[in-house]
Amino acid sequence: MTTPIQEDEMKTLQKWIGGKVKFTLLYKISRDGCDAWTFHTKCDCKGPTVTVIYNTKNTVYGGYTSKSWLGAGSAHYVYDPKAFLFQLRYNGKRVDKKYSIKTGEYGNAIHCCHNVGPVFGGGPDMPHIAANIDPANGVFTLKSCTLNKTYDMKGDDLSAFSDDILEVRDLEVYRVDEGMFEPGLNTWRASPEWDNKYLQSLRKEVEEYCPLEETCVDQVKVLLVGQVGAGKSSFFNTINSIFKGAVTSQASSGSTDRSLTTKLRMYQVRKGRSGRPLNFRLCDTKGLEKDDGIDPQEFCYMLDGNMPDKYTFNAASLLSPDTIGFNKTPSSKDKIHVVAIVVDATSVDVLPEEIIQKIKTLQVKINQRGIPQVVLMTKIDKVCETLQRDVSKTFCIPAVGELVEKVALIFGLPRAHIVPIKNYESEMELKSDINTLALLALRQILNFADDYLTNYLDE
Structure with missing residues (x-):
């Protein structure tokens, strides 16, 4: 016994x-x-x-x-x-x-x-x-x-x-x-207390964001890239939901073997149902697959502002300067200003080598242009049972911090560039903790866009 x-x-x-x-x-x-x-x-x-x-x-x-x-x-x-x-x-x-x-x-x-x-x-x-x-x-x-x-x-x-x-x-x-759920104690990433005041300040910061006036850029462009099913389109839907005041699904999203996104879509986010567009666009693109994805040359056209909105990806007929709608003289406002790589947190340990190599190939093109990168690590609620109830504990969960370190190593980025989020998926009502985490990610993205524009001016 x-x-x-x-x-x-x-x-x-x-x-x-x-x-x-x-x-x-x-x-x-x-x-x-x-x-x-x-x-x-x-x-x-x-x-x-x-x-x-x-x-x-x-x-x-x-x-x-x-x-x-x-x-x-x-x-x-x-x-x-x-x-x-x-x-x-x-x-x-x-x-x-x-x-x-x-x-x-x-x-x-x-x-x-x-x-x-x-x-x-x-x-x-x-x-x-x-x-x-x-x-x-x-x-x-x-x-x-x-x-x-x-x-x-x-x-x-x-x-x-x-x-x-x-x-x-x-x-x-x-x-x-280890008392790890107490605010401010044993956190792997420092953060103020998550209350309604903090949420409103984040929302106001994003609503009032304006690109540097000297750059003549009215809306910064954020390009979303990642594996099929990682949550690129869902991230736009989540941000869109926050500012519309209700859970929305403007961009097609779901779990399939093939990418539901077949076009480059430069989505705007509006304040309220019919309010003014905010000063950024979330650019959704085709998901990466083992045997398919984004052509490196087309990706360069995307980064450089040559690719028009709603361009349909077609492996049999790639974009070229002769394609109708090709922007031959892009200005600074047409270019991509920050790239967000979207990764499913539950797949970090089993990411196919083919997908990692595809992303790293794209990273070479991004780095050549000096464009900042962040990684949006989605589906963190599936990593820890506690986060299924309340994602405000995200920065206190050791398992999430460990995944951030792994992703940083995989993609060669600082840990501050790896941002965990939870998109709206099963929810039918907005939740303040999900909104706060998403707005923290978006604020970081916009800060990096400003860094890119500052470097552009210096050049």
């Missing part, structure tokens, strides 16, 4: 983690089954977790990571200087041992892979579950274990750590809530 982790043992873990934290049980093999798919379904993208193992000799040990487990995509190690292993009992007796990660091994703290469960270290340093291991008489046999590679075991060998046995009666994974 397994003796559950006791209150005083939980307090010891709290002390080691640092602060008064709350533990929420996510996964338990005796209840949920001992297979990797179930572990990742219940534990991925949950932020900090504690894994606790109870072996058949009543020895209790495990590991803590401040990072999220992620099972999708290829196997990879995760950097975490806060990770540690621990032992709470040995043969039923309290021992309270903490084994910190070695300084040079931060990059090997945990190992994420879709076909194994929680793995600590590059060895691994701790027993872990693999896929579809069935119990016999309530006993689960874990995978092999090595020690003294990633974590400082203080001279303890395998026998001293796990009682030299990999047969366990249970394994539990707890989410660790």
